[in-house]
Amino acid sequence: xxxxxxxxxxxxxxxxxDGLEEEYFAVDIAYDGKSGLDLALTNEYDLLxxxxxxxALSGIEVCRQVRKAGxxxxxxxxxxxxxxxxxxxxxxxxxxxxxxxxxxxxELLARIRVQLRAKNxxxxxxxxxxxxxxxxxxxxFAGLNxxxxxPKEFALLEYLIRNxxxxxxxxxxxxxxxxxxxxSDTSVIDVYITFLRRKLEAAGCGNxxxxxxxxxxxxxxxxxx
Amino acid sequence: xxxxxxxxxxxxxxxxxDGLEEEYFAVDIAYDGKSGLDLALTNEYDLLxxxxxxxALSGIEVCRQVRKAGxxxxxxxxxxxxxxxxxxxxxxxxxxxxxxxxxxxxELLARIRVQLRAKNxxxxxxxxxxxxxxxxxxxxFAGLNxxxxxPKEFALLEYLIRNxxxxxxxxxxxxxxxxxxxxSDTSVIDVYITFLRRKLEAAGCGNxxxxxxxxxxxxxxxxxx
DNA sequence: ATAAAGCTTAAATTTAGCTTAAAATTATGA
DNA sequence: TCATAATTTTAAGCTAAATTTAAGCTTTAT
Numbered sequence: 001x002x003x004x005x006x007x008x009x010x011x012x013x014x015x016x017x018d019g020l021e022e023e024y025f026a027v028d029i030a031y032d033g034k035s036g037l038d039l040a041l042t043n044e045y046d047l048l049x050x051x052x053x054x055x056a057l058s059g060i061e062v063c064r065q066v067r068k069a070g071x072x073x074x075x076x077x078x079x080x081x082x083x084x085x086x087x088x089x090x091x092x093x094x095x096x097x098x099x100x101x102x103x104x105x106x107e108l109l110a111r112i113r114v115q116l117r118a119k120n121x122x123x124x125x126x127x128x129x130x131x132x133x134x135x136x137x138x139x140x141f142a143g144l145n146x147x148x149x150x151p152k153e154f155a156l157l158e159y160l161i162r163n164x165x166x167x168x169x170x171x172x173x174x175x176x177x178x179x180x181x182x183x184s185d186t187s188v189i190d191v192y193i194t195f196l197r198r199k200l201e202a203a204g205c206g207n208x209x210x211x212x213x214x215x216x217x218x219x220x221x222x223x224x225x
Numbered sequence: 226x227x228x229x230x231x232x233x234x235x236x237x238x239x240x241x242x243d244g245l246e247e248e249y250f251a252v253d254i255a256y257d258g259k260s261g262l263d264l265a266l267t268n269e270y271d272l273l274x275x276x277x278x279x280x281a282l283s284g285i286e287v288c289r290q291v292r293k294a295g296x297x298x299x300x301x302x303x304x305x306x307x308x309x310x311x312x313x314x315x316x317x318x319x320x321x322x323x324x325x326x327x328x329x330x331x332e333l334l335a336r337i338r339v340q341l342r343a344k345n346x347x348x349x350x351x352x353x354x355x356x357x358x359x360x361x362x363x364x365x366f367a368g369l370n371x372x373x374x375x376p377k378e379f380a381l382l383e384y385l386i387r388n389x390x391x392x393x394x395x396x397x398x399x400x401x402x403x404x405x406x407x408x409s410d411t412s413v414i415d416v417y418i419t420f421l422r423r424k425l426e427a428a429g430c431g432n433x434x435x436x437x438x439x440x441x442x443x444x445x446x447x448x449x450x
Numbered sequence: 451a452t453a454a455a456g457c458t459t460a461a462a463t464t465t466a467g468c469t470t471a472a473a474a475t476t477a478t479g480a
Numbered sequence: 481t482c483a484t485a486a487t488t489t490t491a492a493g494c495t496a497a498a499t500t501t502a503a504g505c506t507t508t509a510t
Binding site: 150151152153186187188191192213214 | 487488491496498
């Protein structure tokens with residue numbers, strides 16, 4: 001899961017980044033509205049955390065522009081001010097939720113989970129066929145036997161399974177799993193697909209990951225016939 | 226838009242109903258958790274507003290049961306308590322947002338609008354007849370069965386469907402799909418039209434692509450007769 | 451009947467993806 | 481801290497799939 005934080009106070013931004021990375025999010029930071037909007041429009045984030053009072057372009061303007069561009073990415077705004085007008089204004093501008101500073105990290109996490117829940121439609125039972133994964137503990141089970149994966153292997157498998165029954169394009173994979181935004185002709189994805197397939201095969205989950213040539217990969221939920 | 230309010234204090238329930246009906250919502254009220262859950266499960270609401278402290282069945286339990294039944298209806302919860310645990314607990318139980326009592330009606334409205342916004346987003350998938358294509362994932366469906374296309378096949382079909390009900394000339398096709406701008410006497414188009422027709426025929430979408438002799442091809446939206 | 455346009459097939463060419471090994475980087479433990 | 485192990489990335493050869501070419505065949509319009 002990839003987040004963008006748009007926040008000008010380096011202290012808060014850094015604190016959030018550290019905390020969220022511990023929760024296995026991939027986190028980018030922008031320190032002003034303009035560069036934040038740029039990042040938001042040119043990348044595929046799963047959620048934006050936007051401070052309301054930032055230089056170059058206000059949080060509300062960032063919000064409006066993002067929506068104007070047609071993006072439905074969830075936006076959580078941070079505000080020090082607690083006036084009603086602000087909240088209403090912000091939500092109407094296209095934000096999904098807000099949280100007042102100072103806030104507790106736990107509540108922020110809960111609110112992030114709410115916004116991301118829609119993405120993991122089949123709630124938190126991340127599985128495909130006999131394979132199930134637990135993002136909280138980074139464990140993977142094929143039936144009853146556990147499969148040991150490295151962090152990158154896990155991140156890739158998690159992304160594929162979260163997007164079960166959808167084609168994951170190479171560019172999206174490289175963005176979400178590797179956090180690489182520019183075009184590159186690396187073959188890491190291929191290599192990691194090979195790693196994963198080898199381990200899955202050994203655990204009896206052969207050909208779970210299918211190749212869509214010229215596009216990317218897909219994990220299909222086997223039909224129950 | 227149809228809302229259900231589950232709230233035991235008649236004063237608050239009535240105030241909300243009146244205010245929301247003025248905003249043209251259709252509003253039902255349940256005065257305890259049990260009858261509220263019943264209503265929620267047997268009707269199609271666009272949003273639920275649930276008080277946390279209600280008799281017969283707590284708000285959190287209503288929330289859980291609704292989610293357990295597979296419904297994704299947005300749930301807004303009302304709480305008098307303002308402890309962190311409550312909020313986190315509620316959001317994790319499946320609520321989408323919460324609002325503290327006492328609240329201002331304006332803020333409630335704003336939060337309702339946020340939750341309903343997702344419903345109104347137009348889905349702009351490209352389709353012709355029973356065939357639909359998804360450029361984001363490069364997937365093609367004929368009804369429910371997926372058709373696997375190579376990248377060039379997909380690009381050609383996408384171009385034809387984007388220009389549905391218009392004749393696509395050979396020169397335009399070669400420009401847009403193959404990026405060839407000079408005149409050439411290649412027969413790739415013919416070959417790919419054959420490939421596409423064969424796959425579409427196999428999936429039950431025969432003669433979707435029609436030839437306009439001397440000019441090019443056209444995909445027609447079948448009239449609904 | 452004939453010529454032009456389009457269709458189909460098979461073979462040649464090109465490209466994308468797979469695999470492996472080795473290099474570079476990062477984490478771990480004495 | 482340094483050495484060692486684990487992980488990640490790069491690079492190259494190989495294979496299979498996708499694309500293009502080319503030739504013969506079929507349909508259509510005059």
